[in-house]
Amino acid sequence: MYDQHLPRNEANHAPLSPLAFIERTAEVYPDRLAIVHGELRQTWGETYKRCRQLASSLRRAGIGKNDTVAVMLPNTPPMVEAHFGVPMAGAVLNTLNTRLDPETIAFMLDHGEAKALIVDPEFSAVVAKALPLRKNPAPLALIEVEDALYGAPAQSLGGTRYEDFVAAGDPAFAWELPGDEWDAIALNYTSGTTGNPKGVVYHHRGAAINAISNVLEWDMPKHAVYLWTLPMFHCNGWCFPWTVAARAGVNVCLRRVDAQAIFDAIRNHGVTHYCGAPIVQGLLVNAPAAMKEGVPAGVKAMVAGAAPPASMIEGMEQMGFDLTHVYGLTEVYGPATVCAKHDAWNSLDIGERARLNARQGVRYHLQRAAMVCDPETMQPVPHDGETMGEIMFRGNIAMKGYLKNPQATEEAFRGGWFHSGDLAVQYPDGYIKIKDRSKDIIISGGENISSIEVEDVLYRHPDVLAVAVVAKPDPKWGETPCAFVELKAGALTTVDDIVQHCKKHLAGFKVPRAVVFGELPKTSTGKIQKFELRRKAGSATAINV
CATH class of the missing domain: 3.40.50.12780 (ANL, N-terminal domain)
Structure with missing residues (x-):
């Protein structure tokens, strides 16, 4: 009987979307601080208005539902605004990793079929190299941000100034929630360490739900002040642009x-x-x-x-x-x-x-x-x-x-x-x-060795700043552990010190047979690039343990 004459309708059901968060915050706390960037102080009322203008201008440029808008931006106000303005237009936000090479950027622009690209001056040069590598002949609208905090001359791409583009939009633009919460809101590419990157598609429901989960896990209070050390291009900043809006918090931007x-x-x-x-x-x-x-x-x-x-x-x-x-x-x-x-x-x-x-x-x-x-x-x-x-x-x-x-x-x-x-x-x-x-399990003489277990032991050494353990080919054992170690400044630790430390805490077959000192290659989000270290492991010098 509970399924009879009780239909879902607009009065009792609405799709979940993080766009609703900024709408409510702008209604309830229009004068609360939303964004800090250098001397800029922007309220939630102002931010909501600018997001609607951005959405309006995108629509006028022919960009609508399921069209991709790529952005090459650091943690600055335009990046915050893109997380709302792009989906308000019905489009899908593709935040590009700012450390990528031109070839990978070109691949992502083509694969995601981007119709517009918003670029920070810091990345104009790499984008200029990427654009000729595109294979998609469709036009790509270029929107160029200007930021005094960048502090260096930028290469012009011949696009529209971001501020002009936003100003041309309607601050009262009547955006709508998605027709279905399953609609795409964002496209994020994986690292692509084994072939081309894969494009991960997010939906409005997941974005809203993870944003709220962030609030719950942290007991995040109203008007929290959030510092952007995590790149917003990484998993949409773990959904925190939407989380901060839900709490009417403050986005403190940080370029580097x-x-x-x-x-x-x-x-x-x-x-x-x-x-x-x-x-x-x-x-x-x-x-x-x-x-x-x-x-x-x-x-x-x-x-x-x-x-x-x-x-x-x-x-x-x-x-x-x-x-x-x-x-x-x-x-x-x-x-x-x-x-x-x-x-x-x-x-x-x-x-x-x-x-x-x-x-x-x-x-x-x-x-x-x-x-x-x-x-x-x-x-x-x-x-x-x-x-x-x-x-x-x-x-x-x-x-x-x-x-x-x-x-x-x-x-x-x-x-x-x-x-x-x-x-x-x-x-x-x-x-x-x-x-x-x-792929990181080391199989040595038929025994499985967890690289994480070895890394945990190495991190206990007081002179170790960062470490990664990968498999090194071995003619007798098949594979043995190879430790790449980044020491703290001024440390005088030797290879033997590292080996003796490991012997105190690990079974003999788990102790690294090679130790290499030096700075570890990392992604822009701080993750150690093990695939680079695997390439080096074949030439790493072996030691007797």
């Missing part, structure tokens, strides 16, 4: 990640929250003490990309920062699990707290499920902290699929779950801990 700039922003603007890869957190922990003076306690930080070692947790605590460990992938909108902390952990020693906080944790509030399964049988592994399986997700925080790649989409969702490719165990309390990427 720099320890001094971060501490200054925290002091000057009362920053309460920020996100970043371990390399960003390490940058702050290892900064000179004088740089940290006057930084208030209580700042909340999120870290993802690798488990935070004990030294990082201890260093953050000494600064008075509260660190939350999350885990996810591009395909699940950024973070989709969280290592939810318990009060009882506070009384434990730093080593045990680090062990517990290093786990990837439990599903986000509004994710339906996250579990570790045998990828062949699709059955959950025992919750014993030892049996390894693959992390899988199901629910509201999962991509639509890969653009123009039905085979990859079908494989990713095989068995009704999203397959992450990350190998992990699950503990009796349900918390998940990654052991490795499936």
